[in-house]
Amino acid sequence: MKIVDVQDLVFSFSSEGEPVINGVSITIMKDEIVGVLGPSGSGKSTMLRLIAGLEMPWQGSIYIAEKPVVADKLFVQPENRGVGMVFQDYALFPHMTVGENILFGLSRLPRKERKPRVAEMLELVKMGEFAERYPHELSGGQQQRIALARALAPKPNVLLMDEPFSNLDADLKAEIREDLRVILKKANITCMIVTHDRADVEAICDRSIEMGQREKIG
Amino acid sequence: MKRKLIGRSIRKEFNGWWAISLIGATVILLPILFVFSSLFFKPNENWFHIREYLLGTYVKETLILVISTGALTAILGVTLAWLVTMYDFPLKRFFRWALILPLAIPPYIAAYTYRSMLSYTGVIQATLRNEFGYQMNPEWLNISSLRGAVFIFTLFLYPYVFLITRSFLEHQSASFFENARLLGRKPFFIFLKVVLPLSRPAVVGGVVLVIYEVLSDYGVTSYFGIHTITTAIFQTWFGMYDVNTAMRLAAWLMLIVVGMFIIERLLRSRQRYHLPAKSRPLAAMKLKGMGAAAAFIYCTLVFLAGFFIPFVQLIAWAVLTFDKVWNDTFFTLVYQTLYVALISTLIIIVVAVIVANVCRKQTAVSYFLAKWITTGYSVPGAIIAIGVLAIFIGLDQWLAPIYEMMGMADAPLILSLSIVMLITGYVIRFMATGYNAIEVGFEKVGTKYTEASRMLGSGVTKTFFKVDLPMIKGAIFSGFILTFVEICKELPLALLLRPFNFETLSTKTYQFAKDERIHEASVSSLIIIAISALSIVVLQMVNKKVKE
Ligand SMILES: Nc1ncnc2c1ncn2[C@@H]1O[C@H](COP(=O)(O)OP(=O)(O)OP(=O)(O)O)[C@@H](O)[C@H]1O
Ligand SMILES: [Mg+2]
Numbered sequence: 136m137k138i139v140d141v142q143d144l145v146f147s148f149s150s151e152g153e154p155v156i157n158g159v160s161i162t163i164m165k166d167e168i169v170g171v172l173g174p175s176g177s178g179k180s181t182m183l184r185l186i187a188g189l190e191m192p193w194q195g196s197i198y199i200a201e202k203p204v205v206a207d208k209l210f211v212q213p214e215n216r217g218v219g220m221v222f223q224d225y226a227l228f229p230h231m232t233v234g235e236n237i238l239f240g241l242s243r244l245p246r247k248e249r250k251p252r253v254a255e256m257l258e259l260v261k262m263g264e265f266a267e268r269y270p271h272e273l274s275g276g277q278q279q280r281i282a283l284a285r286a287l288a289p290k291p292n293v294l295l296m297d298e299p300f301s302n303l304d305a306d307l308k309a310e311i312r313e314d315l316r317v318i319l320k321k322a323n324i325t326c327m328i329v330t331h332d333r334a335d336v337e338a339i340c341d342r343s344i345e346m347g348q349r350e351k352i353g
Numbered sequence: 354m355k356r357k358l359i360g361r362s363i364r365k366e367f368n369g370w371w372a373i374s375l376i377g378a379t380v381i382l383l384p385i386l387f388v389f390s391s392l393f394f395k396p397n398e399n400w401f402h403i404r405e406y407l408l409g410t411y412v413k414e415t416l417i418l419v420i421s422t423g424a425l426t427a428i429l430g431v432t433l434a435w436l437v438t439m440y441d442f443p444l445k446r447f448f449r450w451a452l453i454l455p456l457a458i459p460p461y462i463a464a465y466t467y468r469s470m471l472s473y474t475g476v477i478q479a480t481l482r483n484e485f486g487y488q489m490n491p492e493w494l495n496i497s498s499l500r501g502a503v504f505i506f507t508l509f510l511y512p513y514v515f516l517i518t519r520s521f522l523e524h525q526s527a528s529f530f531e532n533a534r535l536l537g538r539k540p541f542f543i544f545l546k547v548v549l550p551l552s553r554p555a556v557v558g559g560v561v562l563v564i565y566e567v568l569s570d571y572g573v574t575s576y577f578g579i580h581t582i583t584t585a586i587f588q589t590w591f592g593m594y595d596v597n598t599a600m601r602l603a604a605w606l607m608l609i610v611v612g613m614f615i616i617e618r619l620l621r622s623r624q625r626y627h628l629p630a631k632s633r634p635l636a637a638m639k640l641k642g643m644g645a646a647a648a649f650i651y652c653t654l655v656f657l658a659g660f661f662i663p664f665v666q667l668i669a670w671a672v673l674t675f676d677k678v679w680n681d682t683f684f685t686l687v688y689q690t691l692y693v694a695l696i697s698t699l700i701i702i703v704v705a706v707i708v709a710n711v712c713r714k715q716t717a718v719s720y721f722l723a724k725w726i727t728t729g730y731s732v733p734g735a736i737i738a739i740g741v742l743a744i745f746i747g748l749d750q751w752l753a754p755i756y757e758m759m760g761m762a763d764a765p766l767i768l769s770l771s772i773v774m775l776i777t778g779y780v781i782r783f784m785a786t787g788y789n790a791i792e793v794g795f796e797k798v799g800t801k802y803t804e805a806s807r808m809l810g811s812g813v814t815k816t817f818f819k820v821d822l823p824m825i826k827g828a829i830f831s832g833f834i835l836t837f838v839e840i841c842k843e844l845p846l847a848l849l850l851r852p853f854n855f856e857t858l859s860t861k862t863y864q865f866a867k868d869e870r871i872h873e874a875s876v877s878s879l880i881i882i883a884i885s886a887l888s889i890v891v892l893q894m895v896n897k898k899v900k901e
Contacts, residue, residue, distance in 0.1 A: 187804075187808060188807075189804055189807075189808075191361060191362060191365050193358060205361075208360050208361055209361070210361045210365045212365070212807070212812065213804075213807040213808055214807045214808075214809075214810045214811055214812050215810075218808065219808060219809075220804075220805070220808045222801055222804070222805060224801065226801040226802050226804070226805040228802060228805070228806075228820060229824075230823045230824065239806070239809055239811070239819070240809030240810055242810060242811070242815075243810060285809065286808070286809075289809060289810055
């Protein structure tokens with residue numbers, strides 16, 4: 136099954152100037168983990184935001200799990216797309232505990248199943264005893280695991296990760312890379328990971344796609 | 354293709370939040386547009402009379418007042434800011450914040466306090482006469498003049514310039530000034546050639562705030578018998594009940610405001626006074642001997658005249674009249690003031706939060722919406738007052754058949770005699786105060802939490818209550834206090850839009866002063882000053898937080 140199907144997408148931040156995304160098509164099958172590579176400014180983050188519904192394309196269509204979310208006059212709001220995202224700086228809600236952060240995305244689950252799901256997610260990322268902590272009481276690596284658990288909890292069709300390792304130091308990176316692959320495979324999730332580092336792709340991803348080779352000016 | 358895109362954009366962005374914002378913005382702009390539309394009505398005799406014999410004087414006195422006050426506040430504000438940032442002298446740390454205090458005394462209160470102190474029976478002439486046997490020419494101390502008004506405005510409004518310039522200078526990198534010093538330049542040369550040009554946008558920003566206050570003023574000018582366009586608007590209404598002519602005058606005043614706005618743009622010449630990020634703070638230079646004494650005396654004089662002396666005088670009067678004033682009538686007054694201010698502030702904050710929330714996504718539409726909703730602050734109170742009044746009178750005429758149906762034919766004026774009119778005026782005038790505070794709050798938080806929340810399946814409204822609101826609590830609090838204080842202090846709108854027999858602290862204070870019951874005005878004045886001081890404290894707290 137095609138989980139992400141992007142056709143001839145065109146997008147620009149302003150009406151003047153060259154589009155950031157110019158006629159891009161991407162297809163991702165179920166359970167694939169795909170790396171997104173490309174030079175800085177090539178539109179990798181923008182691509183993820185378009186799929187997430189945080190930006191609106193000018194032309195082209197997007198299908199998630201074979202349902203149209205952008206096509207013709209249609210625009211499905213981000214909260215209704217079944218797309219999960221791990222932000223570069225995690226964006227954990229500072230006024231909620233770790234447990235509450237994960238619970239936040241579970242409002243569509245029957246009430247009885249929410250608590251067990253939170254526990255299950257904490258177990259998955261090996262952070263069982265941290266449920267009562269606040270985000271600022273966690274290390275960078277721990278925050279990232281919680282952000283991952285929070286994004287996976289509502290069982291999205293696809294998980295988007297924008298440079299998941301950029302805020303971690305090199306020692307931590309190798310270790311977390313391995314953990315991430317294990318977690319993602321265990322969760323059976325389709326995933327797009329934006330990164331600068333080919334080594335990330337080789338360690339985690341099944342395949343990779345290259346974003347537009349835009350000439351750098353100057 | 355284009356149309357499809359627009360349709361889809363609306364689908365993405367439009368929701369109840371936008372609808373409420375657009376309605377709020379329309380209500381805010383309507384009275385101002387109405388004032389302009391008066392230019393197309395057929396003028397009546399009153400207008401021809403005013404234009405023929407009076408308008409020249411009004412415009413002349415308004416301009417003299419604005420230009421002199423603007424220039425003098427610039428001088429006072431910049432020199433004081435320069436002294437307390439660049440130099441060390443006795444009590445400098447105290448002056449750094451104490452020189453803001455004159456802002457807590459509304460000019461109309463300062464005006465009657467000073468006039469009374471300087472009068473024949475006032476403390477100064479009485480002391481000279483009784484202690485020193487010196488009879489002064491009363492003309493010398495006559496403050497009821499254009500010169501007197503400039504004196505009052507300068508002394509009690511300069512802190513706007515002082516505050517903005519001070520914070521600008523404090524954020525400048527030390528190297529600018531140290532380089533100049535190392536090159537062997539005299540401090541005065543540095544002041545003239547480096548500080549002034551560099552801080553021009555900040556100074557202009559401060560002076561513009563001063564000028565808006567002066568253009569809005571009714572208390573000082575009417576008390577001193579000066580003929581400005583604002584006083585003329587009031588006299589046309591109170592004396593002749595001629596809304597159309599008052600609106601024409603208001604349109605003229607609006608032209609002056611637009612002129613000011615253009616001049617401001619030119620003076621700033623595309624410079625924005627953005628503060629550089631982190632830089633080494635300036636090490637203040639120690640003043641010695643004569644220099645230290647001169648700086649100390651200068652700051653002390655301004656502080657005494659701008660805050661301490663009138664404040665102590667008010668306390669002295671309050672002690673004399675406390676028993677007479679402090680009674681049930683007075684409590685009603687306080688209660689009414691706080692009640693109206695509270696309702697207006699709540700409305701402002703709710704609308705400001707809604708609009709600021711939809712304007713977080715920066716588009717051309719949201720840019721105009723934000724400008725639009727904050728127009729009230731750059732429009733003098735008298736213009737808003739007369740616009741609101743005209744609209745409410747129009748509404749009552751329009752609704753007259755309905756009143757009749759409801760059996761209220763004997764009361765043809767319902768809305769325009771109700772408190773709703775005053776609240777509407779306050780909301781329009783002070784929306785910007787609340788909005789700006791909340792906008793800053795949203796900017797600090799950024800959009801990532803909101804986006805994260807939506808990716809987790811929450812819609813705009815749920816995201817707002819669960820995520821956005823808890824994060825901008827602080828901004829809402831400071832916006833609330835600042836707006837509340839402005840409303841409690843406000844005079845011209847309250848005078849013109851209040852229901853019959855409805856008094857607030859400020860209108861009552863003004864009434865006492867006008868009836869020459871100066872001493873009785875002191876208790877309510879002190880309460881207003883205390884409330885204003887509260888907003889200064891909040892501002893200082895917010896500034897400190899921003900720095901951290
Ligand atoms: N909010 C914005 N407004 C205007 N232009 C933007 C905005 N965000 C990004 N851009 C521009 O769009 C282009 C693509 O940006 P994007 O962030 O998608 O690149 P990227 O591939 O993620 O780069 P990096 O690897 O540095 O993160 C860049 O040229 C950038 O300057
Ligand atoms: Mg990026």
